[in-house]
Amino acid sequence: MNENPADLAPELCVLIAAVLGLVSGLFLLRTGQWRVAVICGAGPAAGLVAAGVAATRDDLMAFESLAIDPVTHTVRFAVLGTALLAVALAAGQVRDHPRESEHYVLILFSALGTMALGASSDLLVLVGAYLLASIPAYALAGFGKDAPGTEAALKYYLMGALLGVLMLGGVTLLYGVGRGTSYMTLRENLGDAPAVAVAAGVVALLAGLLFKAGAVPGHFWVPDVAEGAPASVAAFVTTVPKIGAFAALYRIGAEALPPGAAGWPALVATIAAATMTLGNLAAFGQDNVRRLLAYSTVAQAGYLLVPVAMAGRTDLARPALLFYAAAYAVTNLGAFAVVVATGRDDLRGQTGLLRSSPLLGLSLVVCLLGFVGTPPTAVFVGKVLMFGAALDGGHAWLAVVAAANTVASVFYYLRWIVPLFRRPDGLGDHPDAGQPGTGQPGTGQPGVGRPGRGATAVAVTAAAMSLALGIGSGIALAP
Template sequence: MNENPADLAPELCVLLAAALGLVHGLFLPRDRQGRVAVTCAAGLAAGFAAAAVAASRPALTAFDAFAVDPITHVTRLAVLGTTLGAVALAAGGVRGHPRESEHHVLMLLAALGTMLLGASTDLLVLAAAYLLASVPAYALAGFGRDAPGTEAALKYYLMGALLGVAMLGGVTLLYGVGRGTSYAVLQEGLGAAPAAAVAAGAVALLAGPLFKAGAVPGHFWVPDVAEGAPRAVAAFVTTVPKIGAFAALYRIGAQALPPGAAGWPALAGTVAAATMTLGNLAAFGQDNVRRLLAYSTIGQAGFLLVPVAMAGRGDLARPALLFYVAAYAVTNLGAFAVVVATGRDELSGYTGLLRDAPLLGGSLTVCLLGFVGTPPTAVFVGKVLMFGAALDGGQVWLAVVAALNTVASVFYYLRWIVPLFGRPDGPFRPARGPAAVAVTAAALSLALGTGAGAVLAR
């Protein structure tokens, strides 16, 4: 058994940074806690570097429960990168807040949970990672201590509690019929288990990751949290936990369940189709950009579930999922960063952004066009790979549904893009930090899109 802690260096970096930040916060005066953000950012950067180094090494398994393979590498890099962005987004908003250091530490802990979620190959570790990824996020959602934030946090917590319990039930059931919690053991043991027990256990198990991913039926919290929580937190919870959730879902489909068990392609395909359709349709009439982005993330989650449904079918599913999830993270962070930068929630508030703040407006346009799937953005490449995976796996109907949804999604993204070209009512005063994050994310999206060949070749 490999018990080398160095294999978990990125996670340890984040944990260390979180602990340091917490201790730091205890002894720092309230008005100078901004240094904690620096500490946390340094930890994230160190983790990113460690993850990048680890990515160049061969795949292995640590502690019999953590897979260090391409899925983990991409999850780590995406989580650490977007968390860094989210910390930067939040730094301005919580400056001077009595619990400023806790805010950053909670973000780091949630990110740590997310990374473990994506790397774990054992049901018990998965359950622990789920809790670690969720509980700090509940606290973050209610961090503003205002009425909408409190309501959002409560709903977030209640949904997470229900689906987490369902997930624990599923873990128990699968443990019972599969005689183990390790994915490798389950894949062998579930083949001979009763189909009904496997199906019920798998669905219950999926409830947890689906809640983190913001997919049907765990999507109810997304609009409420995105609207009610602080903007930077909304950006964080709609971006970071999803990365680990999709990795976990893919692992369950490809590594834990035997091929064909629990009606896999149909089950995940149904969830994918329902999620993308619901998200895209519900986004139609939204005038609140945070709710619009929330439904947009639900729709994107549906698209991301397509390669998950194709897990183990064809060679395109894994690269499609990993590329799309990274592209989604960058693009979603960029779009929310613009919202944080402008501080406006109403759709009408964005009229003329391109004229008044060309860089910020351009970044928003790039991100939204990216969500539509316009070349040369990163999501375009991800969508192409996603369609390819669906056709490769023989699920033509899923590709058709995804194509229809893509067409439908154009409508609400354009509703936001078109006013950008109008005449502004008053001057925009965008915050500098979030604006820089938005521009960086948009540039990264374009770079990932144009350099997709080089990225995919790795």
């Protein structure tokens, strides 16, 4: 047991940066709020350094409810790195906005909640972390205050509130039958509790976490928020909170529930199969690249649930989940960064990107092929580990379903990749042809114009990280 606040140094770095950014924004002119972006970027950067130092120490339990172990270390690195990129991505979109400083602060608070979600080893802390990760994200989704953004934020909030209440009911039920809220206590006591009560509590608890993960049946918000919210916000909310959600799901299966309780492997495996299949089928007919990416994230959530289902059944489950989650995070953020850079949401508007901006186009190709699981990208290694976990855990049928879905996903990713190589001739007469990098209709500009430099830098960085993780996976996965 340890009650040293220094053990939470990465989280404190984010918290301090968020508070300083919020206070600084009160005294800065609108044209000077970019300084808040620097402050809020420094927080995750300092947190990465602190997380690197913490990863060299022995595992421990902080304040009786937060586990500092390899799961927490990986969540920290993934969340802090992607949050830093998300702040950089947002800086170009909200520059000189009346609420620019609040935008950066909301990103950090949601990231802080996500890190707490991944480290939680107590149901009450889990609920608090869920709320901290969710409420800022609701505000971010409606940040633009336009019609689609407002509608998306409302759906996001209502679904989160409903499934969050169900999660609270599950926490209450498990507390009653398990005689405690810590995962260790639950694991000791739930084996003697009524099986029906345990199953009902677990299903209700899953409701909130599956919502955060964007998995069936809590996935309905994903395409609406991805399309209606500002593109930089869509990149953040479909990436960062999911990392903590999957880590929390893994901890519940591996640390809180006795082996086989509530039919955990079969239940989560069924949800995983449904999630990846629905996400891929829905993505086939999408012409809007944001909705295509949204359903792609739903499918990826299905793949990530495979090692969650195998928690406690195979030693491959934890490395498969953690590596895949980190790989997914950089890949998804990179793909959304390309959408931000081009300012075009329709597939036709992406025509000729490799000709007009080779570096940006190549980054998109790396990210999309990464989603498929093409070597040497990071997701390829994550999928190999995921298949291994399913087979080693005795769920060969789930590995077959995942393989079939992976093959099927190639077709809709190719629908986006192929136009990148074409000439943008003739697009200027299309009524939706937009101004370069803005997405404004009716100006007669062919194809993709001059992309934003900041978003391009984020996209290139994310694609490079995906390749680096894939090539260096042997080092990252070394015991």
